[in-house]
Amino acid sequence: MANINYQQLTRTFQRLSRFSHLSSIAGWDMAAMMPPGGSQARGEALAELGVLQHQILTDKNVANGLEAAQQENLSDDERANLNEMARAYHQAALLPESLVEAKSLAGSRCEHAWRTQRKNNDWQGFAPNLKEVVRLSREEANIRAEASGGSRYDALLDLYEPGMTSSRLDVLFADLKSWLPDLLQTVVDKQASRKLINPQGPFPTEAQRQLGLETMTLLGFDFNGGRLDVSTHPFCGGVPEDVRITTRYDENDLLSALFGVIHETGHARYEQNLPRQWAGQPIAHARSMGVHESQSLFFEMQLGRSAAFLKHLLPKIQQHFGSQPAFSLDNFIAWSQTVERGFIRVDADEVSYPAHVILRYEIERALIDGQIEVDDIPALWDEKMQQYLGLSTEGNYRNGCMQDIHWTDGGFGYFPSYTLGAMYAAQLFQAARKALPDLDQNLNDGNFSPLFGWLQQNVWQHGSRFSTSELITHATGEDLNSRYFREHLTARYL
Amino acid sequence: MANINYQQLTRTFQRLSRFSHLSSIAGWDMAAMMPPGGSQARGEALAELGVLQHQILTDKNVANGLEAAQQENLSDDERANLNEMARAYHQAALLPESLVEAKSLAGSRCEHAWRTQRKNNDWQGFAPNLKEVVRLSREEANIRAEASGGSRYDALLDLYEPGMTSSRLDVLFADLKSWLPDLLQTVVDKQASRKLINPQGPFPTEAQRQLGLETMTLLGFDFNGGRLDVSTHPFCGGVPEDVRITTRYDENDLLSALFGVIHETGHARYEQNLPRQWAGQPIAHARSMGVHESQSLFFEMQLGRSAAFLKHLLPKIQQHFGSQPAFSLDNFIAWSQTVERGFIRVDADEVSYPAHVILRYEIERALIDGQIEVDDIPALWDEKMQQYLGLSTEGNYRNGCMQDIHWTDGGFGYFPSYTLGAMYAAQLFQAARKALPDLDQNLNDGNFSPLFGWLQQNVWQHGSRFSTSELITHATGEDLNSRYFREHLTARYL
Numbered sequence: 010m011a012n013i014n015y016q017q018l019t020r021t022f023q024r025l026s027r028f029s030h031l032s033s034i035a036g037w038d039m040a041a042m043m044p045p046g047g048s049q050a051r052g053e054a055l056a057e058l059g060v061l062q063h064q065i066l067t068d069k070n071v072a073n074g075l076e077a078a079q080q081e082n083l084s085d086d087e088r089a090n091l092n093e094m095a096r097a098y099h100q101a102a103l104l105p106e107s108l109v110e111a112k113s114l115a116g117s118r119c120e121h122a123w124r125t126q127r128k129n130n131d132w133q134g135f136a137p138n139l140k141e142v143v144r145l146s147r148e149e150a151n152i153r154a155e156a157s158g159g160s161r162y163d164a165l166l167d168l169y170e171p172g173m174t175s176s177r178l179d180v181l182f183a184d185l186k187s188w189l190p191d192l193l194q195t196v197v198d199k200q201a202s203r204k205l206i207n208p209q210g211p212f213p214t215e216a217q218r219q220l221g222l223e224t225m226t227l228l229g230f231d232f233n234g235g236r237l238d239v240s241t242h243p244f245c246g247g248v249p250e251d252v253r254i255t256t257r258y259d260e261n262d263l264l265s266a267l268f269g270v271i272h273e274t275g276h277a278r279y280e281q282n283l284p285r286q287w288a289g290q291p292i293a294h295a296r297s298m299g300v301h302e303s304q305s306l307f308f309e310m311q312l313g314r315s316a317a318f319l320k321h322l323l324p325k326i327q328q329h330f331g332s333q334p335a336f337s338l339d340n341f342i343a344w345s346q347t348v349e350r351g352f353i354r355v356d357a358d359e360v361s362y363p364a365h366v367i368l369r370y371e372i373e374r375a376l377i378d379g380q381i382e383v384d385d386i387p388a389l390w391d392e393k394m395q396q397y398l399g400l401s402t403e404g405n406y407r408n409g410c411m412q413d414i415h416w417t418d419g420g421f422g423y424f425p426s427y428t429l430g431a432m433y434a435a436q437l438f439q440a441a442r443k444a445l446p447d448l449d450q451n452l453n454d455g456n457f458s459p460l461f462g463w464l465q466q467n468v469w470q471h472g473s474r475f476s477t478s479e480l481i482t483h484a485t486g487e488d489l490n491s492r493y494f495r496e497h498l499t500a501r502y503l
Numbered sequence: 504m505a506n507i508n509y510q511q512l513t514r515t516f517q518r519l520s521r522f523s524h525l526s527s528i529a530g531w532d533m534a535a536m537m538p539p540g541g542s543q544a545r546g547e548a549l550a551e552l553g554v555l556q557h558q559i560l561t562d563k564n565v566a567n568g569l570e571a572a573q574q575e576n577l578s579d580d581e582r583a584n585l586n587e588m589a590r591a592y593h594q595a596a597l598l599p600e601s602l603v604e605a606k607s608l609a610g611s612r613c614e615h616a617w618r619t620q621r622k623n624n625d626w627q628g629f630a631p632n633l634k635e636v637v638r639l640s641r642e643e644a645n646i647r648a649e650a651s652g653g654s655r656y657d658a659l660l661d662l663y664e665p666g667m668t669s670s671r672l673d674v675l676f677a678d679l680k681s682w683l684p685d686l687l688q689t690v691v692d693k694q695a696s697r698k699l700i701n702p703q704g705p706f707p708t709e710a711q712r713q714l715g716l717e718t719m720t721l722l723g724f725d726f727n728g729g730r731l732d733v734s735t736h737p738f739c740g741g742v743p744e745d746v747r748i749t750t751r752y753d754e755n756d757l758l759s760a761l762f763g764v765i766h767e768t769g770h771a772r773y774e775q776n777l778p779r780q781w782a783g784q785p786i787a788h789a790r791s792m793g794v795h796e797s798q799s800l801f802f803e804m805q806l807g808r809s810a811a812f813l814k815h816l817l818p819k820i821q822q823h824f825g826s827q828p829a830f831s832l833d834n835f836i837a838w839s840q841t842v843e844r845g846f847i848r849v850d851a852d853e854v855s856y857p858a859h860v861i862l863r864y865e866i867e868r869a870l871i872d873g874q875i876e877v878d879d880i881p882a883l884w885d886e887k888m889q890q891y892l893g894l895s896t897e898g899n900y901r902n903g904c905m906q907d908i909h910w911t912d913g914g915f916g917y918f919p920s921y922t923l924g925a926m927y928a929a930q931l932f933q934a935a936r937k938a939l940p941d942l943d944q945n946l947n948d949g950n951f952s953p954l955f956g957w958l959q960q961n962v963w964q965h966g967s968r969f970s971t972s973e974l975i976t977h978a979t980g981e982d983l984n985s986r987y988f989r990e991h992l993t994a995r996y997l
Contacts (some may be wrong), residue, residue, distance in 0.1 A: 158846070250540055
């Protein structure tokens with residue numbers, strides 16, 4: 010066989026993928042089903058599998074196979090798959106096992122304590138744990154940066170958004186910072202004069218769940234290969250053949266769970282439509298976290314909060330919760346598109362969201378690159394919140410620098426994915442509109458399949474065949490350009 | 504360290520136990536949660552883990568360690584654990600991997616096809632698949648019998664009920680056959696004169712579920728370490744720290760799901776109370792399938808269908824489904840203790856159940872030992888059903904020899920566990936009554952904890968420290984004796 014080493018590698022990666030299947034399902038179960046008493050045994054079982062996966066992936070046979078396969082006669086897709094294999098191998102093999110273990114332990118400890126400390130606004134208790142996590146993350150970043158030749162922060166960023174660099178992010182974010190604050194102020198001023206009627210609850214959980222399921226159906230979720238359940242922190246998990254999304258219900262809040270479900274359905278459709286002919290291989294994975302967030306935000310923001318979609322959503326809401334003055338079409342659309350400055354990232358609308366991300370990006374980059382220390386975070390957070398959103402978080406750690414889970418277990422470099430996703434989403438939507446002349450008419454008629462077909466064609470089916478830059482360029486005719494995000498916000502909110 | 508080989512083995516078995524944790528949870532998920540589209544990927548993932556577990560268990564280091572540890576300085580418990588390790592090793596190592604794989608494939612194929620064939624009463628379609636399963640099971644039995652020196656059937660029986668032999672079963676079952684048919688006839692005649700009022704449904708699923716949860720609480724199920732869900736075939740799964748039981752609801756049938764839940768709660772309490780100090784080691788496992796069934800039948804039959812328990816169950820039923828004439832205490836008790844000859848084992852009452860088991864035992868033993876062939880089964884089934892229960896199954900394969908799942912994937916040797924369990928349960932209950940002078944008064948008062956405490960003390964906490972025979976002798980003062988089962992049936996039904 011001409012590509013015997015490559016074939017051997019595909020078997021190893023298929024095996025790894027099968028173990029990942031079990032850890033994904035067990036992870037979903039842990040969040041959505043498991044009673045508290047199962048926690049320790051489950052943690053140990055997952056850690057044992059994690060060690061095994063790390064051993065299989067970093068085995069010297071993999072290293073040798075990767076080198077030998079480079080010389081083999083491979084198709085373009087096989088070569089792309091081989092590159093993704095090599096990427097996974099090098100990411101894992103770079104770190105000594107002792108560091109992996111220390112990071113995992115420090116992260117678990119910090120995250121676990123944080124759940125209580127955040128409630129108690131206890132920065133003093135949190136800071137020492139975070140310092141340990143930062144220390145280990147810097148060590149990781151050091152090792153990765155030495156191997157890549159880039160900066161320490163870039164080495165972490167690359168784990169989530171391969172190919173992205175902070176110098177490129179700086180340009181993108183500088184552009185956002187040049188126009189977004191003014192736009193935000195203008196929208197807030199404009200909306201201040203609206204006379205909105207707020208929907209009156211309660212909105213019973215079971216009816217919200219039914220509404221969520223119907224909305225998922227409307228959005229093309231395949232229930233033959235997935236489920237909707239409840240967890241404290243909503244997420245999209247499982248495996249492409251069996252995607253598990255979760256939400257949480259608040260009986261006083263109609264939109265939170267609903268738009269959460271729409272968001273996760275975007276992630277889910279990407280997963281459900283990844284290339285099946287490559288199932289089990291790295292090339293079949295989603296391209297990056299930024300591209301993943303682009304799909305969820307495409308569903309939640311680009312499509313989900315458009316007037317055309319809200320028009321088709323409203324009758325379903327009325328069917329479950331009856332009629333009330335807030336459910337006039339105009340009021341419902343206006344209410345769904347409310348823009349407000351707030352403390353909490355996950356509650357932010359799409360206009361103010363980037364400010365939350367840029368603030369975190371600037372702090373975490375300085376932290377990893379060693380320009381600031383953990384003790385500097387609260388003052389810096391307050392300063393930037395004042396600057397970007399006009400809000401003070403002095404002494405308010407809970408709703409300030411302690412609000413997110415990411416840093417607690419060392420997820421430095423993830424935050425930019427959200428705003429990259431928002432920009433990709435706007436650019437993709439604009440490209441779809443150009444490619445599909447009847448798109449707006451279709452959406453207005455409640456016919457969403459042409460739009461989903463375009464995503465399938467241009468994003469989903471490619472998995473990791475192309476780099477993010479190639480994927481976006483093939484789909485939209487140019488590399489990432491923040492212009493489309495600006496145009497989208499301007500068109501919707503001004 | 505004086506027992507370095509033993510210590511090394513405990514680490515290997517703990518690792519195996521962690522992988523079993525993941526496969527148990529993924530197996531539960533498959534039955535209770537997974538959408539159909541996940542089936543193939545899940546099957547492959549579980550098979551991959553199964554291969555890994557088999558490799559770890561049959562590694563030559565385990566063989567060498569087992570031999571070396573024999574010479575080490577071990578406590579009684581450690582030695583018992585070592586024996587269980589050796590048992591697991593030899594069970595796995597005896598079979599060539601090709602046979603394990605062929606059995607697994609033939610079993611999956613036969614079981615899968617059976618689901619449709621049973622509905623269609625299609626013996627002609629089923630027989631060839633079953634022949635292949637029987638052929639491979641005989642091969643397995645041959646290999647195991649050569650190693651053990653016993654009969655082929657005994658070698659399979661030992662997998663489920665270590666230490667039990669068919670010659671001992673023959674004596675036990677001969678005894679049952681000498682008095683049970685007459686007892687059954689007498690009970691049926693006696694009950695024929697009762698004027699029973701049948702409860703009128705429907706009994707909504709959600710109310711049945713609530714009733715099930717409350718009954719589990721009454722029976723001491725620990726919800727901090729377990730759940731109740733729905734599956735087509737009810738079972739008790741998960742891990743001791745997180746026990747997952749399932750049931751299925753029929754809105755026209757009040758008792759089926761309820762007594763199913765009580766049955767599975769018996770299994771669950773055994774699992775939840777296995778010795779935690781040995782968690783992850785073979786000694787912490789349930790003793791045998793017969794002992795496991797003894798706990799479920801203790802809960803379902805000995806306790807669950809007793810007048811004392813039914814008296815405390817009835818108010819909960821009335822709370823959920825209101826009052827109706829069938830819910831007078833006398834009628835409810837009489838109705839819950841109805842004895843009827845029927846075709847279906849899983850629907851059988853405790854008086855007619857042993858006939859179903861003995862029939863299967865006699866057929867499967869002859870089949871494995873080579874005295875009959877698959878083609879002989881239907882006629883033999885009909886003959887024995889006529890003889891033991893006075894019912895003909897001629898041409899009725901669906902409700903005859905095709906009704907059970909066990910043989911489809913080669914589970915020969917399991918059926919005796921049910922009747923062994925019923926006999927153990929009666930003997931244990933009698934011993935508890937002797938040890939606890941206030942037991943009947945306690946039960947009448949709805950105070951079940953002394954009884955559960957006795958089970959904890961005498962069965963649950965021992966895991967696999969003792970052989971079944973030792974366990975039963977310690978708990979009851981004598982080895983298995985069918986007399987207690989007879990006394991129980993006589994007292995309750997005559």
